Amino acid sequence: MTVQIDEVLCSRSAGHAGAEETSSFPTLVLPRRGVFCYHVDRDAVIADANTALLFHPDRPYRVSHPIDGGDDCLALRFDDEVVIEALGRRATSAAAWFLPGPLQRYVAAVAGAALVAREPLEREERALDVLAALTSAPRAHADLRDAGRIDAVRQRLAASVGAPITLKALASDVGCSPFHLARRFRAHTGTSLHQYHLSLRFAVARALLREGADDLTDVALRTGFASHGHFTTAFHAAHGTTPSAWRSRVSVLHRKTIEIAWPTGRTRNARANSTNTIHGAQRPASPPCAAKYDNSA
Numbered sequence: 001m002t003v004q005i006d007e008v009l010c011s012r013s014a015g016h017a018g019a020e021e022t023s024s025f026p027t028l029v030l031p032r033r034g035v036f037c038y039h040v041d042r043d044a045v046i047a048d049a050n051t052a053l054l055f056h057p058d059r060p061y062r063v064s065h066p067i068d069g070g071d072d073c074l075a076l077r078f079d080d081e082v083v084i085e086a087l088g089r090r091a092t093s094a095a096a097w098f099l100p101g102p103l104q105r106y107v108a109a110v111a112g113a114a115l116v117a118r119e120p121l122e123r124e125e126r127a128l129d130v131l132a133a134l135t136s137a138p139r140a141h142a143d144l145r146d147a148g149r150i151d152a153v154r155q156r157l158a159a160s161v162g163a164p165i166t167l168k169a170l171a172s173d174v175g176c177s178p179f180h181l182a183r184r185f186r187a188h189t190g191t192s193l194h195q196y197h198l199s200l201r202f203a204v205a206r207a208l209l210r211e212g213a214d215d216l217t218d219v220a221l222r223t224g225f226a227s228h229g230h231f232t233t234a235f236h237a238a239h240g241t242t243p244s245a246w247r248s249r250v251s252v253l254h255r256k257t258i259e260i261a262w263p264t265g266r267t268r269n270a271r272a273n274s275t276n277t278i279h280g281a282q283r284p285a286s287p288p289c290a291a292k293y294d295n296s297a
Helices: 080-092 099-115 120-134 146-160 168-176 176-187 193-210 216-222 229-238 245-252
Strands: 004-010 028-035 038-041 045-046 051-055 061-064 071-077 095-098 255-261 267-271
Touching: 028 045, 028 099, 028 120, 045 051, 045 146, 045 216, 051 146, 061 120, 061 193, 061 229, 071 099, 080 120, 099 120, 099 255, 146 176, 146 193, 176 193, 193 216, 193 229, 193 245, 216 245, 229 245
Parallel strands: none
Antiparallel strands: 004 071, 028 051, 028 071, 038 045, 038 061, 051 095, 255 267
């Protein structure tokens, strides 16, 4: 079995969908920060840190960004037979899942551990654990009732990680009652509006900590928490550790060099970093998302 794990960072501004792209292998994409829209056939799926997407090699796609800021994702590429065995018929086409709070944090932690694993066996098993977790996750369907409204609300939540937001304002934005929105959002995503927004805020906080942010008060305020203490308490409750301890652990892990096996049998020495890089291969600054999940050397 071959597993390739890449960090993919895109700085594209909001705008129309880019050129059509393809993925050479089944690729599980886990957004860590930001939001983008995945266009395949006539469907469009909003992807944020609370979702997982399967890019299928038989389904050309395009990517657009509804808000500025680009995105930061992990991309896990698998052999076809591995994905089919793990996900069954769901692996035969493009698919998307919602990851409610605890599941999102579990998937993020396991995928992150796979990224920095130095032994192939550990990397492969952790990657398979990510696939297995999706079997219990609710599917994202573009054709469900009120899906358009829910996607608009998700975009608003992603764009407002550092600002207070009310149910009344969200409902007014999409033209329905607060009661109806709260019920339909939970039915569609498997979690509440508050928990969904909180998970997005934690995702941005983890990204800032992963990048080495020193000022925890600044991180707290940028992610909508009232103070350093408020942020630390909430982060510890969700992650089982303090923000500073989490930052220290991740900083050590991301300094490790990972050797990744490629499907052709070649290997590359890769270092996780914060540039627009797919491990070991610098992507051109413009356009930043070109061949975003391409498997070429």
